[in-house]
Amino acid sequence: MAKSGKNIAKARAVKADKAEFSLEEAVGLLKKAAYAKFNESVDISLRLGVNPKHSDQMVRGTVVLPFGTGRTKKICVIASGEKIKEAEDAGADHAGGEELIEKIAGGWIDFDVVIATPDVMRGVGKLGRILGTKGLMPNPKSGTVTVDVKKAVEETKAGKVEFRVDKAGVLHSAVGKVSFPEDKLVENVKTFLQAVLHAKPPAAKGKYIRSMHISSTMGPSFKLAEEILEK
Secondary structure, three states: OHHHHHHHHHHHHOOOOOOOEOHHHHHHHHHHHOOOOOOOEEEEEEEEOOOOOOHHHOOEEEEEOOOOOOOOOOEEEEOOOHHHHHHHHHOOOEEEOHHHHHHHHOOOOOOOEEEEOHHHHHHHHHHHHHHHHHOOOOOHHHOOEOOOHHHHHHHHHHOEEEEEOOOOOEEEEEEEEOOOOHHHHHHHHHHHHHHHHHOOOOOOOOOOEEEEEEEEOOOOEEEEOHHHHHO
């Protein structure tokens, strides 16, 4: 416990009581402050000026990070006919039809993403209680209900992430690993922020992004200066 306390103290000392940081500065200090023995994730949190209780102020979308998240996702594709072979050729970890639906209904969930073609959604819809509670239900808005199975699988493998504001108006997402070079983390964050700006609902009034912080899994949080949104 004492060793962990010292690590945390050293990590926090890196911030030097500074209130805000440029993106490049924050990324450099974040990497310096990381002390865990595993490859920590780098996460971004945004507080948005929206009220998600109103459907016209919901913020959600997807973005393909140029350098991925550093995490390999297991992809399950539910389709029919030649689309199953297309999914397998694209690199899906699991691909099938009714047999996969039955397997999931029985409690099997050895995957991180579910992609489905429109023609099988009636059967997939029966899995709502299982997939919905884990945030795995395919949805056209996130690109996981599509006839272009090949593109969906390849984008997910390449680092596609889905984002959605929570009930408190906060949006979280992983944008890489502390092992990534600084320039790659910076580019991932910039790409993510542009996607969130693009997803601004017309009904949102006033200041849209009210605050931005990045942190590693175990490290301190760094508040980002608003100037990065102007670049």
